[in-house]
Amino acid sequence: MSIITRALSLVGLEKRSTIGVNGWPVPLTASAVxxxxxxxxxxxxxxxxxxSETTASLxxxxxxxxxxxxxxxxxxxxxxxxxxxxxxxxQTALEFREYMQAAVLLKGNxxxxxxxxxxxxxxxxxxxxxxNVQVRRTPSGLVYEYSKEGTRTTLLAHECLHLRHRLxxxxxxxxxxxxxxxxxxELAIAENQHGVSTFTNGAKMLGVLRFPGKLRPEQRQAIGASWASQHAGAANAGRTAILEEGVEFQALSMSLEDASWIEARKLSVIEVCRLFRVPPTIVQSMESANYSNSVELARQFVTMTLRRHLIGWEQAIAAKCLTEAGRRTYFAEHQVEGLLRGDSVNRAQFYSxxxxxxxxxxxxxxxLENLSAIEGIDDAPLSQKSVPAPLPYPSKQ
Incomplete structure (x- = not known):
């Protein structure tokens, strides 16, 4: 390690080497999620x-x-x-609540x-x-410091609405x-990058170049870059390679199915849905879906996924937007029946x-249907729906 490299390392500016094993270049990818x-x-x-869309639209x-x-x-x-x-x-109420809910899911706060x-x-x-928000705990309570364009604003606990994912x-x-x-x-991102790189290179590994002798690291880099520029990628598919100095090209064929890439991608969808507690059918993962379990999974989306976020909104509003006296008189609540707005049959059965x-x-x-009031409608007698008599059991004749 040289003196310059050591100095850069001390200040956190060390330079990573792009030379891997046997001199082949190592791609540098940002693995931070x-x-x-x-x-x-x-x-x-x-x-x-x-x-976020469902929560904001309710x-x-x-x-x-x-x-x-x-x-x-x-x-x-x-x-x-x-x-x-x-x-x-x-901002409308929907836009504001959608942004806030997305921030909770992506950033936790x-x-x-x-x-x-x-x-x-x-x-x-x-x-x-x-x-841009930093939270400090003080003897008088939490303090929120917000920085924007060089200006820092300090907000007290009652001046900031704070929504949190799991504490x-x-x-x-x-x-x-x-x-x-x-x-x-990170695994899902790597699989996505693998698919992009594979299809960029013509959806398969081109092959292996065999040299009669041993190459120096700089020769490996030069040959690899030259070969990639002339024969890699979909635009160079089908081009004729010209070899010299005893170089041999051995073609390889590695399909995505052989590498189980497609199955891994499907599993990644399930894993991500498990993180957010979202039924796979909600994000259009329909491999094992049918009408019966799709209806049940939609119900679970409300009871098991949305319920926690809806209660979090309601309690945060009560704690920060209402005073102690106001909480005894007022309370905020989501109308979950709004999810039936697009289903007239189920909505009619619900009301009936x-x-x-x-x-x-x-x-x-x-x-609830935003219809004008009719005087005396609650005093009218309920209509008795006639139920048809059951048909006799058909005989064998």
């Missing part, structure tokens, strides 16, 4: 989009508790508009600056880049699935069963 590189894997992107309603245990929409409260319509003058009005009520929520050992920051199982995503069993009023069903 970041939220940006992880989204290059289609399964990761699909899982994040499935959770109606998030601020309710007011009544004296007799009833509840009603608190449409006159300033926070209602922030959660349901516009989070801030530049999501932060938003809370802007209050003269009356202390929340008027705006502005998302913050989690990479880390420090008790402050969350841990994303990508950080917890980095190897799974609720009205006939007595736990849903007709006026409430019309309100």
């Amino acid at each position: 970041t939220p940006t590189t992880a989204q290059g894997v289609s399964a990761v992107y699909a899982c994040v989009q499935a959770i 109606p998030l309603i601020l309710f007011r508790r009544g004296e007799d245990g009833d509840r009603e929409r608190a449409a006159d409260h300033p926070l209602y508009r922030v959660l349901h319509d516009m989070a801030n003058p530049e 999501a932060f938003a600056r809370i802007v209050r009005g003269y009356d202390g009520q929340v008027r705006e929520l502005w998302p913050l880049n989690p990479d 880390g050992d420090d008790g402050v920051l969350g841990v994303s699935p990508i950080a917890a199982a980095r190897g799974v995503v 069963s609720g009205i006939s069993d007595g736990w849903l009023m007709r006026s409430e069903a019309r309100k």
Whole structure:
């Protein structure tokens, strides 16, 4: 090791060698898994989009508790508009919540600056880049420091909405699935890069060059670069190679199926779905899907995947956007029935069963469908649907 190399190593600027075993060049690839590189894997992107889009598209309603245990929409409260319509003058509620939920999944944490009005009520929520936020624990509570363009802003605990994935050992920051199982995503990225390189080289290894003598490292590099420039890649497929000095070319054939690359890619999709607890059918992995298990997996997506994130939103809003007195009167809740908006048959059956069993009023069903109220509709008698008599069992004749 030279003096210059040692000096560079001391300051963290050491230079990696590009010469491998026997002088062959070693490709340098960035193996670090970041939220940006992880989204290059289609399964990761699909899982994040499935959770964030669904969570953001569900109606998030601020309710007011009544004296007799009833509840009603608190449409006159300033926070209602922030959660349901516009989070801030530049972003809709859906755009804001989608970004925040994606940040939770990819980076483990999501932060938003809370802007209050003269009356202390929340008027705006502005998302913050989690990479620019530092959280410090002080005797008076958590402090959030946000840096942007050389300007540092300090936010107190009640001035920042903080959403976390699974809480880390420090008790402050969350841990994303990508950080917890980095190897799974790194393997998927490597498989993707392998497929790109293989297809770039004509979907197979070209062959082996045999030389009569031993080559020096610099000769290996020069010959490898020359051969790759003239014969590698799909554009050079079918070109005739000219050999001299006793060089022999031995062609090889290695298909992707022989290397089980396709099966490995399918397994990577399952592994990524397991990280985010997303059923494979949600991200269009339909190898083992049929109608029966697809319906059940869609139900599990709501109960086992979305439920944790929805409750996290509701509790964070109650803790940061409402005062102690406000929490006794108001609460935010997602309307999961919004997932039935695109299925008119199941939506009609849901309303019909609720009205006939007595736990849903007709006026409430019309309100859920954004229909105008009809006076006296709840007082009308329920229509008794005639059930046809069962047909007799057919005889053998």
